Amino acid sequence: MWGMLYLMYFLNRKKREYFSYKKSTYISDLEGQSLFNLSLIKCIGQTVTVFIIGGGYGGNxxxxxxxxxxxxxISIYIDYMTLARIPISKIACFSHHNL
Incomplete structure (x- = not known):
């Protein structure tokens, strides 16, 4: 119960922050990296699948x-009270699912 309330609060807060990102244009020297970050920001709150470079559990x-x-x-909510932080430099494949 508390997990769902926390998730709803966090997603509502992120939606408000997303709109402030959307209004500003952010282009840095690493244009490709910043554009990838902007595309990730648009997917906040959606179900995503991320494959990373490496072996073990992360390879799945x-x-x-x-x-x-x-x-x-990036931070991904995987399971009840489980939050994975994944370095952007280690992402090999990123897929978002439209509901």
Missing amino acids: GYTGVLMDVKEHY
Whole structure:
């Protein structure tokens, strides 16, 4: 119960922050990286699947709700009270699912 309330609060807060990002244009020296970050920001709150470079459990990919996008990493809500932080530099494949 508390997990759902926390998730709804967090997503509502992120939607408000998303609109402030959307109004401004952000282009840096690393234009490709910043455009990828902007495309990730548009997917906040959606179910995504991320495959990363590496072996072990990460090679199977992470599927969950994209919660946050920072300059160097993303946060994905995978399971009850489980938040994975994935470096953007290690992402090999990113897929978002439209509901």
